[in-house]
Amino acid sequence: MEPIRKHEGLVYPLNRSNIDTDQIIPKQFLKRISRQGFGEFLFYNWRFDSKGEPRSDFSLNFPKYNGTSILVAGDNFGCGSSREHAPWALQDYGFRVIIASSFADIFYNNCTKNGILPVQLTEDQISELIDQAEAKSYTITVDLENKRVYDNHNFDASFDLPNYQREMLLNGWDEIAVTLTHKNKIDKFEEEREFS
């Protein structure tokens, strides 16, 4: 997967809580057998009407957010289904960083396996980012090495994420290859369990 160290990008604010993976990518688009091409279906039922025309009242369709790569949302982002199609769709659309006040566990994990950086900030910090990004074209920098999010003015916040995930994202490692360095231990575990 593609490493992510520092990313500067346009913020897209989506001021909602409990955004579930059914909203991120509805079920009718889960039938493909590849990992590519899910971006056009991102937030499909919110972005498009029943005729497939873009809804003018859904903010991701506003021209000012063209080229966005940082999504900022409320609490419990990515709850519900384990579908990895959700991070695939976000990534294919162009998002590299998701900032939220909290994440659902499976979604969080799925992001880190795909080179998407999930950043947890406080509700106040989220509100500030959302206010800025709703008011104007707003660019921020997310620095994974130093675990900081900042803009060119006054916003500067630190964040945390488990070191394991941080290393994976910074290096873009193939996790299976890492695990296979422990192959002997897996072999031994199986032997001991099955013959005990």
Add this chain to the structure above:
Amino acid sequence: MEMPKTIIEKIWEQHVVHHEEGKPDLLYIDLHLVHEVTSPQAFEGLRLNGRKVRRPDRTFATMDHNVPTIHRHVIKDQISKTQMDTLQKNCEEFNVPLADIHHPDQGIVHVIGPELGLTQPGKTIVCGDSHTSTHGAFGALAFGIGTSEVEHVLATQTIWQARPKTLNVKVNGKLGTGVTAKDLILAIIGKFGVKFGTGYVLEYTGEAIQSLSMEGRMTICNMSIEAGARAGLISPDDTTVEFLRGKRHAPQGEDFEKAAQKWKSLATDDGATYDATVEIDADEIEPQVTWGTNPGMCIPVSGNVPDPTQAKSDSEKSEIRRALEYMGLEAGQPIAAVKIDHVFIGSCTNSRLADLKKAATIISGQKVNPAVTAIVVPGSHSVKVAAEKEGLDIIFKEAGFEWRDAGCSACLGMNDDIIPDGERCASTSNRNFEGRQGAGARTHLVSPEMAAAAAIEGKFVDIRKFSVPTPN
């Protein structure tokens, strides 16, 4: 003396392959369940890297999400068919046992695992499906994973996991008559919210839990993920053991008795401590109906739809407003007055024989309201066959229900079983998210009994006041 431990700690410690300070543990996986939707990219990953499935004998696949529930031999949707054909080819290529659409073991992955006895206490179980938590009912540590993790487990039979925090969900007292496991789990999520379990493994304890059947326990554990918990489990006891006795993949004869002793010893020790505890009184719980767009948005059937002006915060206010608008409901209206268009009895939450029997008891000799389209989708082919043996299909059909083949069906509408835009469904499934059952569809989650009664009345009724006809 050893420190008392929770079942979660015991299972965890038995499965750690590699431990390093400051890192997640590398955890061994005993059983990997696979279905057609979240596996194709994982098998493709193996192929691209020249990797094999490490333990095909610890892997079991079926087709459930896409399968048609009528005329299942004719799959009209070519993309669905490709996805199912792909699973077939992958299982052949990698030697993974598969219960395909024509196989007598086919069914919803979380129904067939327990039914075949693949699910056992003390096992670590994963599947590329968030409702894998269902298997926790047996005292297994079972959780949903993404497709990258599916690939990882296929290749290594392990997964990297940070040691979870433990949360005791203590249910005091007994459930009242007509109040089911489904009402209990909805009430728990309603009370503590859709994310109280995030970062935890839940253990459900207390009298009300112990007195539940295995089917009821599966309903409870199934919806752990709707509280944010990847896994939720119940310590094994005699009920667990008796359910597994004689199941095909369970140990047989003397081995079974030995296994049963071992299973029961996994139960949480007296005096074990949890990182957190929440408590709820079972006797206060009424039959529940969800009114909104997540499973925490539920109220007793005697209750009124919430009023956003009474909300505690601005974000809650806007969330309620959005949900009411999507659901086409008025603030303050009694939920029992809401008319429904569809009833769906099925899903990994409530499609087992016991669920169907309970629903059949309610509708026996009655007719589905003319305004309602009602379907029953058994959780597995075996459930279907067993139900037909007991004549349940006749009861449903005579009442005006459609009797379908096994699959996930209208829980998420990946097949043709879709609720149309703007129509309202009383559903025994687990998610009332926007668009879950179809774009614009309005879902109300209820128990099988409540769904059955709603089919007859065309609206929600308090099952405790619903007069069940005496059988002839």
